[in-house]
Amino acid sequence: MELDDIDRKILRELRSDGRLSNLKLAEKVGLSATPCWNRVRALEERGVIEGYAALLNHKAIGVPDTVIIEVTLDHHDDEALDRFGRAIAVLPEVLEAYLVTGEYDYLIKVAVAGTEGYEDFLRRKLYKLPGLRHSRSTFALRCLKRVASAVP
Missing domain, CATH: 1.10.10.10 (Winged helix-like DNA-binding domain superfamily/Winged helix DNA-binding domain)
Known part of the structure; x- marks a missing residue:
């Protein structure tokens, strides 16, 4: 419709x-x-409206820093991709995660408290996920636009 x-x-x-x-x-x-x-x-x-949510101020809740992470996996079979996708989706720091085309397999956006918070996320969570071969991180300096969905 x-x-x-x-x-x-x-x-x-x-x-x-x-x-x-x-x-x-x-x-x-x-x-x-x-x-x-x-x-x-x-x-x-019809699923056009999936739900309703409050947008939170990350600085006010103690996770002011956004990091974009490119992840490459060891293997690219369906099971490896699904296993990694399920594991990343349950981590509370993860705001968005996408299986992508191109040079890496996943693009992940996380909210953390500075470099210490990011190091903790890497060492205690990301690096322990199955199949991770390589990751590359970029800290966002400033958010220029943040919306929950596209304009219809």
Whole structure:
């Protein structure tokens, strides 16, 4: 099922403020409350809206530093890729993890508390994962854009 203009308006408004009340959302997209609620519910049921979350200030919660890690594995068979992917996905420091094409196998974004926090993550967690051959890290200096999803 295609998204129409009203669905897209709903998604843009919720992307901007996921805490909007249904009444306020309905006003912003030009619907009455019941049709708006029905559309949001349908978007949720179809999986277009996967969930709602609070974006946290990493500095305020003690993990102000973002590190991007390129990871290369020893083996590239399905089992090795799946095993590593499952292992990385459960680590609390990991914000995002992608299986990618190119020179390395995974691109991982982590939140840590400085170089000490990163060293701890590397030694106690990342380096202990199965199949890791090589990693290369880049510390982010400043976040220029941070959004949870694309604009519909």
